[in-house]
Amino acid sequence: MLLPSLGMERRDFMKAGAVAGALGGLAGCTGMLNDNSGGQTTNGAPDAHVPPGELDDYYAFLSGGHSGDIRVLGLPSMREIMKIPVFNHESARGYGYDDKSREMLEEAGGYTWGDTHHPRVSQTDNDYDGRWAFVNDKANGRMARIDLKYFETDAICNIPNQQGTHGACCVLPDTKYVIGVGEFRVPLENDGTHAADPDEYGSVFAAINPETMNVEWEVLVDGNMDNGDGGKEGKWFFTTGYNSEGGVTQAEMTRSDRDMVKAFNIPAIEAAVEAGNYETINEVPVVDGRQDSSLNQGDEPIVKYIPTPKSPHGVSVTPDNKYAIASGKLDPTATVIDIAALDEVDDPEEAIVGRPRLGMGPLHTAYDGRGHAYTTLFIDSQVVKWDIEAAVEADLNSEDPVVEKIDVHYNPGHLIASESYTADPEGDWLISLNKLSKDRFLPVGPMHPENDQLIYIGDDENGMELVKDKPSYAEPHDASIVQADKIEPASTYDPEDIDLEFTASGESSMERVADDRVEVKMYSMRNEFGFSEITVQEGDTVEMQVTNIEQTSDILHSLVIPEHDINIKMAPQETTKVTFEADEPGVYWMYCGFFCSALHLEMRSRLIVQPED
Numbered sequence: 001m002l003l004p005s006l007g008m009e010r011r012d013f014m015k016a017g018a019v020a021g022a023l024g025g026l027a028g029c030t031g032m033l034n035d036n037s038g039g040q041t042t043n044g045a046p047d048a049h050v051p052p053g054e055l056d057d058y059y060a061f062l063s064g065g066h067s068g069d070i071r072v073l074g075l076p077s078m079r080e081i082m083k084i085p086v087f088n089h090e091s092a093r094g095y096g097y098d099d100k101s102r103e104m105l106e107e108a109g110g111y112t113w114g115d116t117h118h119p120r121v122s123q124t125d126n127d128y129d130g131r132w133a134f135v136n137d138k139a140n141g142r143m144a145r146i147d148l149k150y151f152e153t154d155a156i157c158n159i160p161n162q163q164g165t166h167g168a169c170c171v172l173p174d175t176k177y178v179i180g181v182g183e184f185r186v187p188l189e190n191d192g193t194h195a196a197d198p199d200e201y202g203s204v205f206a207a208i209n210p211e212t213m214n215v216e217w218e219v220l221v222d223g224n225m226d227n228g229d230g231g232k233e234g235k236w237f238f239t240t241g242y243n244s245e246g247g248v249t250q251a252e253m254t255r256s257d258r259d260m261v262k263a264f265n266i267p268a269i270e271a272a273v274e275a276g277n278y279e280t281i282n283e284v285p286v287v288d289g290r291q292d293s294s295l296n297q298g299d300e301p302i303v304k305y306i307p308t309p310k311s312p313h314g315v316s317v318t319p320d321n322k323y324a325i326a327s328g329k330l331d332p333t334a335t336v337i338d339i340a341a342l343d344e345v346d347d348p349e350e351a352i353v354g355r356p357r358l359g360m361g362p363l364h365t366a367y368d369g370r371g372h373a374y375t376t377l378f379i380d381s382q383v384v385k386w387d388i389e390a391a392v393e394a395d396l397n398s399e400d401p402v403v404e405k406i407d408v409h410y411n412p413g414h415l416i417a418s419e420s421y422t423a424d425p426e427g428d429w430l431i432s433l434n435k436l437s438k439d440r441f442l443p444v445g446p447m448h449p450e451n452d453q454l455i456y457i458g459d460d461e462n463g464m465e466l467v468k469d470k471p472s473y474a475e476p477h478d479a480s481i482v483q484a485d486k487i488e489p490a491s492t493y494d495p496e497d498i499d500l501e502f503t504a505s506g507e508s509s510m511e512r513v514a515d516d517r518v519e520v521k522m523y524s525m526r527n528e529f530g531f532s533e534i535t536v537q538e539g540d541t542v543e544m545q546v547t548n549i550e551q552t553s554d555i556l557h558s559l560v561i562p563e564h565d566i567n568i569k570m571a572p573q574e575t576t577k578v579t580f581e582a583d584e585p586g587v588y589w590m591y592c593g594f595f596c597s598a599l600h601l602e603m604r605s606r607l608i609v610q611p612e613d
């Protein structure tokens with residue numbers, strides 16, 4: 001096949017693409033593999049072009065990585081519809097500027113960013129229920145919840161004893177917990193006293209109540225953890241890990257040839273907590289799940305340590321809940337663990353029933369619901385499709401289960417197929433979230449975008465087909481793809497959902513509530529604010545609450561106050577509040593930042609700060 005090489009000029013690449021397309025045409029349906037001809041639909045993929053005015057079939061929630069947000073794409077168009085700020089500040093939404101989001105971020109540590117990796121949507125009965133999405137913060141040991149009624153972050157949980165929450169996933173079938181998988185080993189009482197003794201470091205597995213967003217309990221384990229995924233029966237939860245050695249340098253972390261997948265027995269852990277078998281550390285019950293813990297010696301160990309080749313990375317459970325599959329990363333295989341067998345075997349290694357040889361750098365695995373697994377090969381820059389049962393039947397390290405490979409551009413991390421994390425994937429679209437884009441887009445300087453590629457996987461006969469490239473801002477990791485009709489977002493706010501007083505039409509008030517404190521409540525509508533001017537005294541604290549009284553969807557207003565770093569947004573029927581100090585005498589034109597009508601520019605009022613006399 002003709003592939004654009006790195007040294008190739010863009011013009012040459014386009015020519016090559018055209019030739020490849022023509023060859024594909026000449027060869028008919030036989031030239032099915034690895035057709036990277038840049039988007040021509042050659043083997044039966046449904047049209048991924050969603051015409052103007054039409055809606056997509058799926059929502060895709062992609063994490064923004066160190067951008068700290070979540071991006072919402074439509075599939076199959078790959079149009080980016082919305083961004084949901086989570087750990088970052090985002091001025092278009094006033095996120096991090098109004099009192100509520102500012103206080104939430106403040107209570108969650110006061111950081112201005114986070115590192116989102118794994119967005120997972122809540123499920124009921126192993127199917128998406130459209131209620132929430134959750135996402136981790138790898139930079140700070142936190143988990144956030146996004147309310148999918150409003151596509152807004154509504155809670156952030158600070159996870160004690162965890163520095164760097166990496167894996168994130170719900171305990172299924174009904175989202176009993178959201179699990180934060182701790183990556184970095186740190187002293188649990190991290191006050192400097194144990195800094196010199198890495199044997200005292202540990203990483204914990206944290207179970208968070210999705211309603212309250214409180215950490216219910218944690219489990220201390222040996223070694224690092226990495227990614228995680230839950231079985232669909234509510235019992236087993238799997239994490240991968242590296243650094244079983246407990247080292248602190250790269251050489252120490254990679255010394256051994258083996259690492260572990262850990263299988264957490266959730267009911268057994270709950271029973272241990274119930275029985276008081278824990279130590280409270282930083283206000284959280286921590287159960288000892290290390291290998292030599294007494295809780296791991298009996299018939300029902302709370303954590304089973306399953307040996308695998310060095311440094312497995314992704315782990316995901318098959319839709320039928322038969323297997324947990326861990327991708328090898330530093331080893332060219334994936335390890336297939338029989339979940340039911342875990343209950344029967346004495347030696348957890350006996351639950352390993354397959355180990356297909358997939359290629360170089362296997363990282364993550366997704367499913368089509370037809371018995372195939374799709375694994376990214378980071379080093380080979382490919383996605384490999386393989387047959388799960390064939391891998392169970394084949395000898396270990398056999399390549400026979402491999403069905404097909406397709407080139408991606410370049411170096412894929414995660415991949416996700418539509419509804420792959422549920423019991424019933426759709427099996428049509430797959431996104432490969434590639435870490436590098438190199439030559440795929442117009443150059444924009446030394447920092448390149450990432451490349452999220454859409455691949456059609458619905459045609460087993462003719463093979464996978466690369467359909468689209470989409471540049472994305474650094475750096476999407478995992479994603480969840482949800483059928484559009486499973487999510488029902490509100491089009492205006494329900495004032496009942498906001499704990500601020502709704503300022504009904506035509507009412508605005510201003511009151512001095514203390515010597516140096518003024519409370520303003522005003523409405524906003526096309527094309528005015530409730531007050532055309534507001535006068536306060538230098539040194540006043542101003543509590544400014546603004547309601548958008550519009551009933552019409554998509555008519556947003558905002559309140560910008562120059563030289564005060566203030567920008568709050570009000571969607572229809574939303575009330576938003578900001579508190580600030582008026583400490584610089586002068587005149588400030590408060591204006592609306594959304595172009596809401598022909599008189600939008602006139603939608604402004606004066607804030608007058610009178611000097612102290």
Ligand code: RUQ
Nearest residue numbers: 117413414477478
């Ligand atoms: S990780 S590229 Cu943060 Cu999910 Cu594997």
Ligand code: CUA
Nearest residue numbers: 592594596600
């Ligand atoms: Cu409201 Cu512009």
